[in-house]
Amino acid sequence: MINATHDPGLRSWVESAHAEATDFPIQNLPLGVFRLRHRHRDRWRVGVAIGSQVLDCAAADSLGVLPGVWDGLFGSSLNALMAEPPERWSALRAAVSSTLRSDTAIGRQAAAHAAEILVPQEDVQLRVPADVGDYTDFYASLAHATNVGSMFRPDQPLLPNYKWIPIAYHGRASSIVPSGTGLRRPAGQAGGEPAVPPVVGATRRLDYEAELGLWIGGGNALGTPIPVGAAGRVLFGACLLNDWSARDIQAWEYQPLGPFLGKNFASTVSPWVVTWEALAPFRAPACVRDAGDPAPLPYLTDDADQQGGALDIRIDVFLQSATMRDQGIPPFRLSSGRTADLYWTPAQMVAHHTMGGCNLRPGDLLGTGTVSGPSRESRGCLLELTWRGTEPLRLPSGEERRFLEDGDEVVMRARCEREGYRSIGFGDCTGTILPAVP
Amino acid sequence: MINATHDPGLRSWVESAHAEATDFPIQNLPLGVFRLRHRHRDRWRVGVAIGSQVLDCAAADSLGVLPGVWDGLFGSSLNALMAEPPERWSALRAAVSSTLRSDTAIGRQAAAHAAEILVPQEDVQLRVPADVGDYTDFYASLAHATNVGSMFRPDQPLLPNYKWIPIAYHGRASSIVPSGTGLRRPAGQAGGEPAVPPVVGATRRLDYEAELGLWIGGGNALGTPIPVGAAGRVLFGACLLNDWSARDIQAWEYQPLGPFLGKNFASTVSPWVVTWEALAPFRAPACVRDAGDPAPLPYLTDDADQQGGALDIRIDVFLQSATMRDQGIPPFRLSSGRTADLYWTPAQMVAHHTMGGCNLRPGDLLGTGTVSGPSRESRGCLLELTWRGTEPLRLPSGEERRFLEDGDEVVMRARCEREGYRSIGFGDCTGTILPAVP
Numbered sequence: 097m098i099n100a101t102h103d104p105g106l107r108s109w110v111e112s113a114h115a116e117a118t119d120f121p122i123q124n125l126p127l128g129v130f131r132l133r134h135r136h137r138d139r140w141r142v143g144v145a146i147g148s149q150v151l152d153c154a155a156a157d158s159l160g161v162l163p164g165v166w167d168g169l170f171g172s173s174l175n176a177l178m179a180e181p182p183e184r185w186s187a188l189r190a191a192v193s194s195t196l197r198s199d200t201a202i203g204r205q206a207a208a209h210a211a212e213i214l215v216p217q218e219d220v221q222l223r224v225p226a227d228v229g230d231y232t233d234f235y236a237s238l239a240h241a242t243n244v245g246s247m248f249r250p251d252q253p254l255l256p257n258y259k260w261i262p263i264a265y266h267g268r269a270s271s272i273v274p275s276g277t278g279l280r281r282p283a284g285q286a287g288g289e290p291a292v293p294p295v296v297g298a299t300r301r302l303d304y305e306a307e308l309g310l311w312i313g314g315g316n317a318l319g320t321p322i323p324v325g326a327a328g329r330v331l332f333g334a335c336l337l338n339d340w341s342a343r344d345i346q347a348w349e350y351q352p353l354g355p356f357l358g359k360n361f362a363s364t365v366s367p368w369v370v371t372w373e374a375l376a377p378f379r380a381p382a383c384v385r386d387a388g389d390p391a392p393l394p395y396l397t398d399d400a401d402q403q404g405g406a407l408d409i410r411i412d413v414f415l416q417s418a419t420m421r422d423q424g425i426p427p428f429r430l431s432s433g434r435t436a437d438l439y440w441t442p443a444q445m446v447a448h449h450t451m452g453g454c455n456l457r458p459g460d461l462l463g464t465g466t467v468s469g470p471s472r473e474s475r476g477c478l479l480e481l482t483w484r485g486t487e488p489l490r491l492p493s494g495e496e497r498r499f500l501e502d503g504d505e506v507v508m509r510a511r512c513e514r515e516g517y518r519s520i521g522f523g524d525c526t527g528t529i530l531p532a533v534p
Numbered sequence: 535m536i537n538a539t540h541d542p543g544l545r546s547w548v549e550s551a552h553a554e555a556t557d558f559p560i561q562n563l564p565l566g567v568f569r570l571r572h573r574h575r576d577r578w579r580v581g582v583a584i585g586s587q588v589l590d591c592a593a594a595d596s597l598g599v600l601p602g603v604w605d606g607l608f609g610s611s612l613n614a615l616m617a618e619p620p621e622r623w624s625a626l627r628a629a630v631s632s633t634l635r636s637d638t639a640i641g642r643q644a645a646a647h648a649a650e651i652l653v654p655q656e657d658v659q660l661r662v663p664a665d666v667g668d669y670t671d672f673y674a675s676l677a678h679a680t681n682v683g684s685m686f687r688p689d690q691p692l693l694p695n696y697k698w699i700p701i702a703y704h705g706r707a708s709s710i711v712p713s714g715t716g717l718r719r720p721a722g723q724a725g726g727e728p729a730v731p732p733v734v735g736a737t738r739r740l741d742y743e744a745e746l747g748l749w750i751g752g753g754n755a756l757g758t759p760i761p762v763g764a765a766g767r768v769l770f771g772a773c774l775l776n777d778w779s780a781r782d783i784q785a786w787e788y789q790p791l792g793p794f795l796g797k798n799f800a801s802t803v804s805p806w807v808v809t810w811e812a813l814a815p816f817r818a819p820a821c822v823r824d825a826g827d828p829a830p831l832p833y834l835t836d837d838a839d840q841q842g843g844a845l846d847i848r849i850d851v852f853l854q855s856a857t858m859r860d861q862g863i864p865p866f867r868l869s870s871g872r873t874a875d876l877y878w879t880p881a882q883m884v885a886h887h888t889m890g891g892c893n894l895r896p897g898d899l900l901g902t903g904t905v906s907g908p909s910r911e912s913r914g915c916l917l918e919l920t921w922r923g924t925e926p927l928r929l930p931s932g933e934e935r936r937f938l939e940d941g942d943e944v945v946m947r948a949r950c951e952r953e954g955y956r957s958i959g960f961g962d963c964t965g966t967i968l969p970a971v972p
Contacts, residue, residue, distance in 0.1 A: 270895050283889055294699075320971075354792020355791065452722050455708045
């Protein structure tokens with residue numbers, strides 16, 4: 097629901113929150129788990145990004161400048177908060193908003209304690225914000241599924257189930273890492289044929305996938321589905337997700353049970369959780385079906401939804417090679433996609449995931465799958481952008497790219513913009529490719 | 535390694551440990567997490583199955599009759615113990631063995647405290663013994679892969695990658711339940727075709743899959759593979775695993791990313807962890823390849839392994855329908871398979887899983903996939919036994935079965951037998967089908 101915390105006229109006493117380019121104005125208030133980078137054994141605790149700063153919620157609470165009663169502000173994850181009902185998530189957002197406003201009594205008190213409750217973002221380390229029980233990755237972009245399908249199955253690019261089922265697979269939770277973690281180029285088998293032994297070694301087709309991640313709060317008991325209309329109550333927030341993929345390994349292994357080593361070596365998340373409530377102004381109608389496409393089945397249809405089941409978030413992907421870094425060339429934008437183009441909405445993903453009784457738990461992560469749109473510049477991975485390496489990209493340094501090279505840094509950024517609202521962002525989701533283990 | 539704890543001549547002061555049919559002689563000593571069924575809010579704690587009893591390790595420790603220094607005997611999981619080095623697992627086994635022996639000083643002391651440290655198994659509740667970070671399911675039975683493949687892809691039953699890669703997919707950790715948990719018949723989409731809408735509703739092709747589960751201890755850092763020769767250090771123990779499957783849902787959804795709703799509604803484990811050390815006498819050579827089959831690739835080959843990389847465990851599956859229960863007809867044996875028939879060994883599964891750097895953590899669970907052998911009676915699921923429902927089974931009650939019906943109870947049991955050793959078992963892995971949510 098849109099409420100006073102979304103008011104574009106809100107002012108904060110944190111000056112940097114008013115910078116035009118900031119991802120973190122007072123209308124955003126994303127949650128994360130941080131500690132001071134240079135303090136030995138500093139405790140992990142809950143923070144909120146505001147401008148260039150982090151509000152230390154535990155410090156604000158102990159100084160009496162965070163209204164309400166809050167437990168669990170110390171700890172290495174948001175799971176405890178995610179386990180509370182959505183009304184509590186909303187109450188925390190309202191409390192933090194009042195603490196950071198310049199026109200409230202509590203905000204003026206908080207401002208007097210600025211040195212004790214604010215930490216510059218550059219001084220903090222952020223972790224994966226929740227202990228992920230299960231990570232599920234969807235395949236919700238029709239353009240992505242069609243593009244990839246046409247490379248692997250030219251006779252049948254889009255499988256018959258695609259427009260009926262929000263296709264997904266279970267991913268690997270252990271290898272989810274926070275933005276900034278280096279990525280070791282993985283080894284695997286690739287290129288085998290019945291009579292030709294596969295090659296064992298480091299992947300030669302390393303790729304990224306630009307996705308939106310959805311953090312689950314609350315959940316459901318095993319055996320009890322979540323109706324599509326109730327999905328909003330378990331959507332805690334969102335992040336950027338880079339589902340790194342080794343295309344040669346994936347192509348050889350994925351039949352018949354799906355991706356395994358091609359995907360499980362690492363997935364990177366942006367560490368700030370932009371809450372579902374913060375995203376309320378940026379809801380959008382579900383993607384328009386083509387004539388002849390089936391209507392979503394009843395269990396995937398929410399007639400009561402007034403806001404639109406989809407989200408309109410722009411996701412940009414940038415690449416900076418080692419050579420570009422050396423030459424001082426900034427990251428180069430490879431693509432710009434929109435989550436509003438996804439064929440399936442977050443609520444449909446939740447309803448489908450649980451329809452057979454599968455239980456979601458606080459801290460579970462759902463990925464949307466690669467966010468690609470119909471245009472070439474909206475393709476969310478190199479596999480599509482270079483058409484399986486057949487159409488290499490040229491970087492500003494003059495280098496060519498078919499797939500990722502050692503030293504390449506991939507940077508993802510996301511932004512929500514709508515007339516009448518303050519635009520908000522997600523912070524960076526980055527990773528640099530490290531050479532394979534020799 | 536085989537050591538004094540495996541000596542078939544060992545005697546325990548627990549009389550029921552000497553029953554010929556018991557799964558739990560003193561040579562087994564499986565670990566579990568239990569509490570008293572009828573004591574309000576009893577604490578979860580670590581126990582060891584011995585004959586018809588459970589040794590309460592925490593009670594034995596506090597009474598001074600468990601040699602050594604042990605932490606973590608209270609708690610709702612074995613994860614802390616699994617995180618310790620294998621030498622500590624071995625030390626605990628040796629300690630428990632001495633506590634339960636009738637010919638040791640500590641054993642005689644323990645026997646004097648029998649009423650305080652033993653609990654009848656019928657009086658305890660057992661839980662999933664570890665908090666499962668990630669659950670991976672392999673597909674290691676060549677016979678199963680060939681049988682299933684021939685139904686779904688008659689032109690190409692076995693895919694070209696099968697004999698090179700220990701194929702696996704990521705399963706769902708949240709819906710792993712302990713033996714005895716009722717299974718709600720899941721809903722899903724089934725039977726769709728491009729022009730024909732799929733049917734939405736309860737599965738009509740509900741099946742079980744008889745598997746061995748492998749519990750991981752220790753683990754590896756992200757980016758650091760575990761060589762095949764070191765896999766034994768992360769294999770903590772084994773259990774029975776029923777990977778329930780909805781075949782109609784699975785068939786419609788599984789392309790291109792693998793099983794999802796067809797598998798994630800529940801997986802049942804037997805609650806006792808038979809340790810890797812207890813299984814040492816039952817190691818077996820890896821399955822014999824056919825002439826013309828490729829040799830395992832170097833990263834999957836352990837030339838130093840003296841014991842044989844495989845395990846020889848017999849897994850029997852029984853079914854008792856509601857009618858059979860009413861008529862007093864005992865569970866009827868459907869099949870009997872052997873893990874020695876698996877194409878890939880546990881060590882090969884670990885080496886492949888981590889070759890790209892994917893990290894395993896204490897409490898992770900690997901399933902072998904359905905354990906089927908070349909003979910008809912060794913087929914580990916109804917899909918194979920009834921050949922996709924085309925060859926129904928007849929039960930002793932006169933009923934037919936193509937797939938599972940409401941009220942059916944599936945019981946899995948496993949047993950290790952070898953000349954010169956005391957045979958050991960796993961305890962039951964059971965589940966009864968409950969009607970779908972209306």
